[in-house]
Structures are given as C-alpha cells and as structure tokens.
Amino acid sequence: MQQFAGNSCSRQEMDELMQYVREAENDQLLHSALQQQWSSLQPEEPLYPVNWEGMYDTIVASPATENKVGLSPSPIPLIRRRWWAVAAILLVAAGGIWVWTKTPQQKTPPVIAAAKDIQPGSSGAVLTLADGSKVVLDSAANGNIATQANASITKRDGVISYGGKAPGVAANAPVGQPLMNTLTTPRGRQYKLVLPDGTTAWLNAASSIEYPVSFTGKERNVSVTGEVYFEVAAKSNAPFVVTTPQQQVTVLGTSFNMNAYTNESIARTTLLQGSVLVKIRNSQLKQSSYILEPGQQATGNAGGMLQVRDVHAEQFIAWTKGYFLFDHASVPDVMRQLERWYDIEVSYAGAVPQREFGGKLERNLPLSAVLKMLETSKVHCKVEGRHLTVLP
Numbered sequence: 286m287q288q289f290a291g292n293s294c295s296r297q298e299m300d301e302l303m304q305y306v307r308e309a310e311n312d313q314l315l316h317s318a319l320q321q322q323w324s325s326l327q328p329e330e331p332l333y334p335v336n337w338e339g340m341y342d343t344i345v346a347s348p349a350t351e352n353k354v355g356l357s358p359s360p361i362p363l364i365r366r367r368w369w370a371v372a373a374i375l376l377v378a379a380g381g382i383w384v385w386t387k388t389p390q391q392k393t394p395p396v397i398a399a400a401k402d403i404q405p406g407s408s409g410a411v412l413t414l415a416d417g418s419k420v421v422l423d424s425a426a427n428g429n430i431a432t433q434a435n436a437s438i439t440k441r442d443g444v445i446s447y448g449g450k451a452p453g454v455a456a457n458a459p460v461g462q463p464l465m466n467t468l469t470t471p472r473g474r475q476y477k478l479v480l481p482d483g484t485t486a487w488l489n490a491a492s493s494i495e496y497p498v499s500f501t502g503k504e505r506n507v508s509v510t511g512e513v514y515f516e517v518a519a520k521s522n523a524p525f526v527v528t529t530p531q532q533q534v535t536v537l538g539t540s541f542n543m544n545a546y547t548n549e550s551i552a553r554t555t556l557l558q559g560s561v562l563v564k565i566r567n568s569q570l571k572q573s574s575y576i577l578e579p580g581q582q583a584t585g586n587a588g589g590m591l592q593v594r595d596v597h598a599e600q601f602i603a604w605t606k607g608y609f610l611f612d613h614a615s616v617p618d619v620m621r622q623l624e625r626w627y628d629i630e631v632s633y634a635g636a637v638p639q640r641e642f643g644g645k646l647e648r649n650l651p652l653s654a655v656l657k658m659l660e661t662s663k664v665h666c667k668v669e670g671r672h673l674t675v676l677p
Contacts, residue, residue: 403629405627405649406472406474406627406628406648407473408474412438412467413466414466415466430445434464436499444477444479445476445478446479447499465497466497468488470489472629473625474490475489480507481496484518484525486507486513486514487514489625492509492510495509496508507527513527513543514540514605515527515539517540517559519538521537525538529566530552531552532545532554532563532565532585536562537560538559540557541554541577542557542598542601546625549621552586553582555581555582555598555602556581556582556598557580557598560577560578562577563575563577564591565585565586574591575591579598581595582598608646609622610645611644612643616638616664620675630673631673631674631675632674634674634675636677642662656668
C-alpha cells in the first residue's frame with residue numbers, strides 16, 4: 286500500500302493490490318490499512334474541491350481507466366462500493382486524477398518547479414466578414430453585430446447565428462459565388478456557431494471554419510482547421526460536406542467530431558450519431574474512403590490510407606462539455622492540448638518523460654493545479670511567462 290501511494294510499485298504489484306481489494310474476505314484488513322495510509326497521505330491543503338463519490342464513478346466506470354490499474358470492468362456489488370470509493374480516494378491522493386502506466390523508476394531526486402498561475406481558456410473568437418473586416422466576439426455586445434447582404438448576424442450569450450432569407454451573393458461577385466465568412470478561435474478560446482442552415486458547430490481552441498452566409502447550391506460546403514464538433518441539420522437534398530487539409534466528410538444529418546490540427550500526427554473523424562462518408566484527400570489508394578457507423582473513428586492524412594476503429598466516441602467530444610478525457614495519452618499528447626487551451630508554448634529540457642495518462646480533468650482549472658497533478662506522476666515543469674519547460 287505504501288509503495289502504491291508513493292507511485293513506486295511495479296505493474297505486477299499493482300495488479301496484486303487490486304486483486305486483494307476485490308476479494309470480500311479482505312475487507313477488515315483493507316479497512317485498517319486504508320485508514321492508516323489515508324492518514325499519512327493528508328495534503329497540507331487541497332488542490333481543488335473534489336467530489337469523492339463522483340471520482341469513484343469516474344475511476345471505476347470510465348473506459349479510459351479499464352485494465353490500467355487492475356480495475357475490473359464488471360459491475361461491483363453495492364455492498365463493496367464504500368471500500369472501492371476509499372481505494373479511489375487513495376488513487377487520487379497518490380496521483381491526482383491521473384491513472385498511470387509504464388512509469389519508469391527515477392534514480393535521481395525530481396526537480397520540483399513552482400508553477401506560475403495561468404488561467405484556463407474561455408469563450409471567444411474572431412469573425413472575419415466577406416470584405417475582410419473583423420469582429421472580435423469576446424468584447425462584442427449581444428445583438429446584431431453585422432449584416433452580410435440581407436443576412437443578419439446575431440450574437441446571443443456566447444453564440445452567433447445567421448438570420449434572414451437573402452441568397453448572400455454580392456452584386457459584383459461571379460454568379461454562384463456566395464459571400465464567405467470565417468470564424469476563428471485563437472489559443473485559449475472556444476466558440477459556438479449556428480450556421481445559416483441550422484447546423485451547430487463548436488470550435489475548440491486554435492481552430493477555424495469557413496462557410497457561406499447562405500447555403501444555396503446542391504451541397505452545403507464548409508472548410509475546417511483544428512477541431513470542430515458538428516450537429517448537422519438534416520437536409521436530404523443537400524449533403525453537408527466538411528473539408529480539412531487531410532480529409533473530406535459528407536453527411537446528410539448527424540453528429541460527429543473532426544480533429545485536424547496541423548501539429549497532430551493524424552487527422553481524426555469520430556462519429557456519434559448518423560452516418561458519414563470519410564475520404565482521404567489526394568489519395569489514389571483503394572482504402573481511401575469509408576462509411577462510418579456510430580462509435581467509429583477514421584484516421585489518416587492526405588495522400589495516405591484511411592484506418593477505421595471502434596472507439597468510445599464521447600471521449601472525443603469531452604472538450605465540448607468542459608473537460609479533458611485522456612486514454613493512453615503520452616506526455617506530448619497532453620502537452621499539445623494544454624498548449625492550445627492555456628495559450629502557452631511547451632518545450633522539453635532533455636528526453637521526453639515516458640508516461641501514459643488516463644482520466645478526466647476539468648478544463649476550468651488554472652495551469653498551476655494541472656502541473657501539481659503532473660508532479661504527482663513525476664512529470665516536472667518550469668513556467669516562465671507563457672513558456673512551459675518539461676524537465677527531465
């Protein structure tokens with residue numbers, strides 16, 4: 286138990302501990318050991334308020350934590366929930382809300398760096414109109430913020446939407462060429478948009494979407510960079526087509542998430558509801574297109590081959606609900622998300638720490654709280670201004 290709390294036991298020892306916890310005849314001894322260990326783990330002050338019962342549910346039920354610390358995916362009898370909740374508390378005390386795997390032993394004492402407080406991201410974006418003028422939505426008041434042809438653009442409680450029945454075509458524009466708007470979120474911002482057809486789009490940090498102020502053709506075409514979650518309004522006579530530098534997705538009415546950041550190794554399209562056709566752009570390979578079913582994800586880059594797998598789709602839209610959800614995430618995986626949300630630059634002073642993380646993390650925490658949790662998993666950082674250095 287002491288080795289577990291100190292994050293120094295082997296994978297075999299952790300499996301043995303969790304098997305011991307699962308056996309009912311060990312309850313009395315477990316109770317005594319947990320009380321003794323919990324007393325020794327009391328922190329000087331809590332990092333942030335924690336709902337222990339909710340944390341228990343997250344650790345036991347989340348697919349991101351199954352089989353990483355010997356937790357059984359099968360249901361646990363209610364009579365044993367209390368001891369599992371205590372075990373979950375110990376897990377949190379020992380390692381924040383992180384569940385680690387493949388954590389090598391450190392031979393030298395770790396360097397603990399004080400974290401400078403950086404606040405999390407918030408709602409905000411820049412709307413670029415057809416004439417190139419820009420509207421900063423962070424500071425724009427509720428109400429009408431612009432007019433494109435006869436289409437009225439309205440901001441209301443952090444959401445912009447389009448109204449009016451105008452075709453949205455400029456008088457001096459070529460026939461059939463619509464007025465185009467672009468919504469862009471910088472690092473540290475996210476935003477919600479209702480497109481002219483009623484489709485809703487949520488933009489994650491460092492993302493953009495280009496779209497016409499009115500959909501008038503046989504297809505509803507938009508272009509995306511970064512990460513966007515769509516809930517597409519159904520129109521059987523006008524497919525909704527999303528294009529990224531790597532992929533093209535065609536739908537009639539569905540919910541799906543697209544991740545196409547340029548600093549990620551692959552682009553991902555994850556389907557929650559409905560059906561979508563995913564195509565790899567500029568690919569001559571046979572396996573360059575696929576019709577996804579709910580719960581499937583297509584990955585691949587331009588010119589390459591499409592790969593499809595079954596996933597827990599909710600994990601990939603956790604950001605729309607206010608939290609990160611990691612599953613086998615490496616240190617660079619975690620840091621890229623922190624870069625975008627906290628508007629920071631990350632570098633590595635030496636070798637990249639070999640860790641994997643799984644679990645849920647609220648996006649409203651200041652950066653200092655996140656770094657304290659990383660420290661419990663032996664990932665140490667130094668913050669100078671808006672630059673974060675991961676220490677060896």
